Amino acid sequence: MSKHLPGAAGELAETNPSVWDAYSALGEATAMAGDLTDRERRLVKLALSIGARSEGAVHSHTRRGLEEDIPARDLHQVALLAIGPLGLPRAVAAGTWISDVTDEK
Numbered sequence: 001m002s003k004h005l006p007g008a009a010g011e012l013a014e015t016n017p018s019v020w021d022a023y024s025a026l027g028e029a030t031a032m033a034g035d036l037t038d039r040e041r042r043l044v045k046l047a048l049s050i051g052a053r054s055e056g057a058v059h060s061h062t063r064r065g066l067e068e069d070i071p072a073r074d075l076h077q078v079a080l081l082a083i084g085p086l087g088l089p090r091a092v093a094a095g096t097w098i099s100d101v102t103d104e105k
Contacts, residue, residue: 007056042068046078050083050094058097072102 005013013020031041042065049057065075077096 006060008011009056009060016046040069042070043078046075046098048083050079050082050090053090053093056099058094061102062098066102072098075102092094 022033031087036044042061046058046061046065049061058077062075074096076095079091079098082091
């Protein structure tokens with residue numbers, strides 16, 4: 001593991017490194033399975049996290065998006081795009097989860 005992971009993911013990686021390594025390898029394989037750019041993959045992962053109602057994953061992909069120089073306004077647009085398929089309440093919730101991270105910066 002190259003860096004400390006926050007929360008439950010970090011605990012899993014610490015206590016079960018072989019499981020974490022296998023999970024990481026799967027993530028790398030799926031990332032390389034097509035032609036999406038790093039930016040596109042990050043925004044898709046953020047959108048999927050919103051759709052799955054996973055606050056922790058939204059935080060993670062927002063944090064990583066900012067580290068990858070994706071502007072906060074672009075990350076927030078993903079939440080706005082969720083209005084149509086997921087509904088206003090879920091999109092608003094996602095926007096607050098994104099703000100949890102973007103407002104820290």
